[in-house]
Amino acid sequence: MRLPLALIALAATAPLLAQSAPQVPGQMDATRVVAGSYTADPAHSLIAWEVNHFGFSDYIGLFGDVAGTLTIDPADLSAASVDVTIPVGKVTTASAGLTDHLLRAGKDGAKPDFFGPDPSDARFVSTSVSASGNSAKIDGNLTLNGITKPVTLDAEFTGAGNNPYNKKLTLGFSATTTIERSDFGIDTAIPLVSDVVELEIHVAFEKN
Structure with missing residues (x-):
């Protein structure tokens, strides 16, 4: 059976296409992590929050322009701080x-x-890190609405590599946690709007 010319041409060019396909710069490769201090990239760092509304549906909002610092040494992850x-x-x-x-x-x-119309920034400061593979438990203190409470983040390393635009080594992490907003003095409409707030965190850090 004779193959159509189009299939023959596609088969011949497939290796060339594979070689020219762009590679994602960030890879989940811990060997790419370099010890030092990093600064959050606010344009690519977001925190999503989710509450249940009246028992009918979940509602999601976002905090952007996240700022911050990370200090990390892959040889001693327990000494990392954020x-x-x-x-x-x-x-x-x-x-x-x-x-x-x-x-x-x-x-x-x-x-x-x-x-309120002029709320203070919230802030999370780590107190300890316990890492295993690409995952970590990050204990710390969250200050929100002027109240500070301990919070634990379940974090994942998502990738490292050089940003192709600014050439900076970038580390990406995601994390989740759950808080009760009443702990921070935000108790309006509970339980119609859930006290429990789920947080999903995505932060990119660039090496200084």
Whole structure:
């Protein structure tokens, strides 16, 4: 049986196409991690939060422009430290009305329902790191709404490599945790809007 010319041509060019295909610069390869200090890339670092609304559905919002630092030595991961600041005042949701509600002042001098019009930044500062493979438990203190509580992050190393645009060595991490907002004095509409808040964190750090 004779193969169509198009298939013959495709088979002949396949090796060339494979060689020219762009490679993703970040790889989950711990040997690429270089000891030192890193700074968060705010344009590519986000924290998603999720609450349940009235028992009907889950609602998701975002904090962007995350700032912070990471100090890491692959030879001693237990000595790693992270300090991240989250600008609560830049909270984003899919609803302009809801975003306004999160940031509006309290009525008639009362405290705001949620964050208020000029909320302080939130901050997470690690106190210990326990790593195993590409995963880690990061214990630390979260300050939100002026209240500090201990929080544990379940973190994953997602990749390392040189950013092709600015040529900086970049490390990527994701993490999850769950908090109860009432612990931080944000108790409006509980239990209609869940007290439990799930956080999903994605941060890229660039080497200094």
